[in-house]
Amino acid sequence: MIITKQDIPNFLDSLKNNYQVFAPVKQDNYTMFKAITSGSDAILDYSNSKIPPKGILFPQTEELFSYKVDKQGAHLEEKIDSEQKVIFGIRPCDAKSIALLDNVFNNDKYEDPYYLTRRENTVLVGIGCNQPQSTCFCTSVEGGPFDTTNLDLLLVDIGDKYVVEVLTDKGKKVLTSAACSDASEADKQAAAKTKESATVVSKVNLDGLKQKLDSNFYDEIWDSISEKCIGCAACTYSCPTCHCFDIVDEAKDCDGCRVRNWDSCMFPEFTIHGSGHNPRPSGKERFRNRVMHKFKYFIDVNNATACVGCGRCIQNCPVNLDIREVLADIQGSEARSVS
Amino acid sequence: MSGIENAVQDAAKKLLAENKVDVVIGFAQGSQPLRSTPAFIRKPEEAEKLTWNCTCENNLANYLRKKEQKIGVVVKGCDSRSILALMKENQINRDNLYIIGVPCSGMIDRKQVADLCEGKEIIAAECTDDALVLKGHDFEKTVNIVDVLHRSCAACTHKNPVIYDEMVAEAVTEQKEDFADIEAFEAKSTAERRAYLSQELSKCIRCYACRNACPMCYCEQCFVDCSTPEWVGKSASDIQDNMLFQAVRVFHGAGRCTDCGACERACPMGIDLRILTRKLVKDAKELFDAEAGVKMEDKPALSTFESDDPQPFLVKE
Numbered sequence: 001m002i003i004t005k006q007d008i009p010n011f012l013d014s015l016k017n018n019y020q021v022f023a024p025v026k027q028d029n030y031t032m033f034k035a036i037t038s039g040s041d042a043i044l045d046y047s048n049s050k051i052p053p054k055g056i057l058f059p060q061t062e063e064l065f066s067y068k069v070d071k072q073g074a075h076l077e078e079k080i081d082s083e084q085k086v087i088f089g090i091r092p093c094d095a096k097s098i099a100l101l102d103n104v105f106n107n108d109k110y111e112d113p114y115y116l117t118r119r120e121n122t123v124l125v126g127i128g129c130n131q132p133q134s135t136c137f138c139t140s141v142e143g144g145p146f147d148t149t150n151l152d153l154l155l156v157d158i159g160d161k162y163v164v165e166v167l168t169d170k171g172k173k174v175l176t177s178a179a180c181s182d183a184s185e186a187d188k189q190a191a192a193k194t195k196e197s198a199t200v201v202s203k204v205n206l207d208g209l210k211q212k213l214d215s216n217f218y219d220e221i222w223d224s225i226s227e228k229c230i231g232c233a234a235c236t237y238s239c240p241t242c243h244c245f246d247i248v249d250e251a252k253d254c255d256g257c258r259v260r261n262w263d264s265c266m267f268p269e270f271t272i273h274g275s276g277h278n279p280r281p282s283g284k285e286r287f288r289n290r291v292m293h294k295f296k297y298f299i300d301v302n303n304a305t306a307c308v309g310c311g312r313c314i315q316n317c318p319v320n321l322d323i324r325e326v327l328a329d330i331q332g333s334e335a336r337s338v339s
Numbered sequence: 340m341s342g343i344e345n346a347v348q349d350a351a352k353k354l355l356a357e358n359k360v361d362v363v364i365g366f367a368q369g370s371q372p373l374r375s376t377p378a379f380i381r382k383p384e385e386a387e388k389l390t391w392n393c394t395c396e397n398n399l400a401n402y403l404r405k406k407e408q409k410i411g412v413v414v415k416g417c418d419s420r421s422i423l424a425l426m427k428e429n430q431i432n433r434d435n436l437y438i439i440g441v442p443c444s445g446m447i448d449r450k451q452v453a454d455l456c457e458g459k460e461i462i463a464a465e466c467t468d469d470a471l472v473l474k475g476h477d478f479e480k481t482v483n484i485v486d487v488l489h490r491s492c493a494a495c496t497h498k499n500p501v502i503y504d505e506m507v508a509e510a511v512t513e514q515k516e517d518f519a520d521i522e523a524f525e526a527k528s529t530a531e532r533r534a535y536l537s538q539e540l541s542k543c544i545r546c547y548a549c550r551n552a553c554p555m556c557y558c559e560q561c562f563v564d565c566s567t568p569e570w571v572g573k574s575a576s577d578i579q580d581n582m583l584f585q586a587v588r589v590f591h592g593a594g595r596c597t598d599c600g601a602c603e604r605a606c607p608m609g610i611d612l613r614i615l616t617r618k619l620v621k622d623a624k625e626l627f628d629a630e631a632g633v634k635m636e637d638k639p640a641l642s643t644f645e646s647d648d649p650q651p652f653l654v655k656e
Contacts, residue, residue: 030458060576134462228377230605232546237544314371315371320370
């Protein structure tokens with residue numbers, strides 16, 4: 001199928017009748033995914049959003065339930081968001097990250113109704129990346145600029161129109177709102193050519209990395225690797241796969257709500273024990289945890305690397321601590337067995 | 340610029356070769372165009388990794404607190420002021436520090452450069468003494484460095500380090516303090532100021548990069564992280580709480596903040612933090628004649644009290 005770029009605002013406007021529509025919009029000099037009020041708010045020529053759209057399914061701050069205590073007793077009101085949503089313009093890396101998050105919120109030990117309800121009611125309309133950025137390394141982590149993992153529709157930009165690949169029934173359903181025409185043979189060829197010419201220049205070498213991380217927990221390399229890290233959460237909060245959270249009660253007298261907030265392993269209070277013991281007392285242990293979680297623990301538990309190569313952590317780090325260099329340093333280090 | 344770079348490398352190499360320091364903290368070439376990165380050099384032969392150009396934006400004083408080792412550090416004017424302020428607060432042992440001073444002509448603001456390139460990705464950049472040559476997939480552009488200086492640098496009144504063991508180049512000309520930007524903000528109505536700050540802080544994601552990039556933010560536990568009691572809500576979606584976080588952060592820096600701009604440069608969301616920090620710099624100067632990190636003998640503004648101190652923020656005078 002074909003949809004012209006000119007028809008996109010109308011497509012989004014018509015989707016708004018049945019869905020809450022999220023799309024890339026301009027904020028200052030960067031792009032953010034936001035709920036749009038008009039189809040023309042969506043920008044189509046962006047490389048990647050500053051903060052990933054994961055927050056639409058797993059908000060940075062989410063009220064799980066509210067409570068009230070009065071003479072009649074305690075009253076709970078659960079907040080499950082079951083509104084139908086479309087995320088338009090999501091990049092393949094970010095779509096893939098949602099497949100990774102599914103492992104966290106839906107597994108044999110726990111099913112998270114807050115995430116899963118949103119997930120089930122959300123349609124992912126992807127736009128492939130004709131020109132990946134210099135910080136993108138998706139092809140090194142089993143992704144690609146036109147990877148369709150988890151997408152319901154994939155749009156391939158061939159100039160003034162998109163060739164639409166229908167990947168699921170959900171995708172087919174939203175497409176009924178669009179003024180589509182059939183793709184000609186020339187359009188299909190143009191799409192194939194576009195896909196071929198998109199080059200991801202940056203690479204990381206994951207060969208043998210997991211085996212190294214299995215045995216280098218006590219390696220001296222962690223001292224030097226983390227030395228310049230200042231311990232902020234610019235990397236974790238801009239990461240599409242980071243998913244750690246903290247739950248707090250925000251209450252005034254007897255009325256309040258239970259809130260889930262993103263947490264970051266870069267923070268000193270992350271998993272600090274009630275006793276005051278901190279299992280990760282310095283930046284070294286915290287940074288090691290971040291790398292281990294993505295490239296070892298997540299593989300141990302879910303058989304997948306928890307990095308999609310979007311490059312945001314590289315772009316946003318205040319001290320240019322580059323994950324590609326970190327991984328290369330680890331690859332170069334001599335693994336040392338625990339004594 | 341390469342003259343300074345060579346001088347920095349030579350100084351570092353000598354210090355390490357003579358075992359005067361265990362490590363030299365300076366800048367190395369970063370992994371992206373227009374980026375330098377803090378570097379920790381421990382061997383004389385690694386000194387050649389050190390670089391100096393208009394992208395050495397981090398305040399390296401941030402790496403010097405409570406360190407046991409002997410450290411050599413490459414500093415700009417602002418870094419040196421932070422060092423002096425930290426010495427006064429007993430965070431740095433001067434005896435263990437060797438300061439390689441670099442007169443600084445200012446660091447560029449990557450956000451302004453990105454704006455000039457209309458958001459198109461810069462895939463290569465070259466810094467000359469006074470210009471940047473930027474290359475993208477379909478463009479090439481030359482930009483004057485003075486036109487894209489970070490605002491802190493454009494307004495800087497201490498380009499030359501105030502404290503050093505050696506200076507690697509001739510001093511540069513200083514300029515006078517100009518608070519016109521803050522005066523313009525002060526002239527706005529309360530409602531306008533609140534609206535502006537609300538809009539700016541609505542972008543905050545509570546990553547605390549501003550706090551962590553600041554050499555003067557070193558509380559063992561920051562009040563925002565404390566949960567018993569919870570002084571401030573943890574939700575990034577609450578603009579009032581974001582404002583409270585910044586208000587406390589900025590007031591804690593009153594008379595200590597050197598307006599180095601590290602907080603604003605670290606912010607991934609491009610929040611105008613300097614409108615707050617610089618307002619306090621102005622207040623400290625005008626109300627208490629206090630300027631952070633300039634003279635060792637000046638008492639820290641927050642540690643002194645005179646019976647005739649102005650108190651316009653407490654009672655109407």
